[in-house]
Structures are given as structure tokens and as C-alpha cells.
Amino acid sequence: MANPAKAKGTAWESTWTAYIREHHNPEAHRNVQMGSKDIGDVSGYYLHAAELKAEKSITLSDYIAQANREAVHAGQPFGCAVVKRRMKGVADGYVVRDVATDVRLMNRFRDAEELLREYKFDVWFEHDEHHREAA
Template identity: 35%
Template structure:
């Protein structure tokens, strides 16, 4: 791969995919899918050009993966929401690599609406959602469109497992 930034992004996407598949019990000890045809397998999406469908699909989420120093979370979340719509998934989130930390410590950012919809689908209170999945709010000014909630990939993977088994 000629572009070093693209190679770095691809490596982060693959690390996120592999971490989630292992944590969700979707791969065996060698890293091969237990059921290759399962819609629950976490996969890297093929590039779609103008109608991009996100970097990683972890039903019911589209993950936009970022391995950059400078944070631009509100813009990234707008991108994740558009890509989730393109892919036909209900939720779009951003997974940002945390420097000098393991994959499970990567930061997962939710827009307020996505967080609320996931919370309601789980049937938990705001306090339960915040405590169970270790969410921390970021309030940027008066415009709620710039607000978001953050957890780590370890807690997010638990949230995905719980959403998949929610009634």
C-alpha cells in the first residue's frame, strides 16, 4: 500500500474488527469465524466511493474508524450517521485510536441521538446506560449537535452484545 495514512487507517480498522470478533466470541482460537455466514460477524466494509458505507460493520452499528491525532468528533459523527444510512444500519459511531494504548481502550464516540436511541432499545435509564457502559459526556457550547458521549471499545463491545440480545 503506497499511502502510509491509508495503511495506518486500514490497520486500525482491522484491529477493531479483530478485537470485537474475539470479544463477542465470533471467532475460534485461530481467529477463524465460527460461522462464516453469520450476519453478526464484525466485518470491514468494501469501499463504496460516493455512497460510502463506513469502515466496519458490527450490526446494528456502522463504525467510522479514525487513527489521527487531531480530534474532530462532531464532524466524524456526521460522517458516521450518513454512512450508517447508506449501509442501512440504525446506528453510526466513531472509533478513535488512543495513542500508546491497547485496542480495547480506543475511544468510541456516540452522538446524543444515537446514544439515546441505543439506550431506549436496551430499556435502561440514563444513569444505568452511563454507568454500565462507562460513558462520559462531552458538552461543547450551547449547540447540542456538537455534544457527544464517549466510552471505550471494551465497553462498547459489551453494549453491542447486549443490544443484540435485547427483546
């Protein structure tokens, strides 16, 4: 690849996609770029359009605006920027949303957990225990 910046971005997308396949969704995949109707760099990050960035200068406001636009194009409720942390591995990168998006996401989680706890307490309890251990 002649453009080193593009090669760096492509490598980050590939590495992050492999990580997501292993730890989250084996069906995750990189998307074909679609210009003004882009749907994010990677599909398969649950409920999100993921815009991946591996740049020396980080401009979160631009990344979030792009991710939110792409979430609309992708038909996903949430957009996020996945930003590579310099000199670190994938697990040390950052997933970034604006506060409004994060509050909507947390409300959805809260409501889903309340429903599960109310209707299937034993299943909720096991779910809660499992995820507390993972932290």
C-alpha cells in the same frame, strides 16, 4: 503501502475488526469502500455502521456526521465513530456517538430489557447478573 496515514488507518481497522470478532461477533468484517454511498469501515458491530479513525488530530463532529450518514446507507439504526487512542491498545480506544443517537440506543436497550423482564423474568435476571459481573 505508499501512504503512511492510509496504512495506519488500515492497521487500525484490521486490529479493531479482529477484536470485535473475538469479543462481539465472529462474522465482523472490513467493508469495501463505496465512495459517496459508503456503509462504514466495518460491518458486524451490532446495529451500527462503524467509522474507524486513527488520526493525530481528532475531529469528533466530522466523524459523527460521517458515521450517521453511513448508518443510513448501511440500513443500520445507529452510527458510531471508533477512534484509536494514541499509544494505547484496541480496548482503550473510544466509541463515540452524538447524544441523540445515544439516547435512541439507550431507549432501545431499556425497552428490550423491560420486555424481557416482564415476559421472562428468570432469563432477564441471569442476563442482568452476567452483565453486571462483566463490568
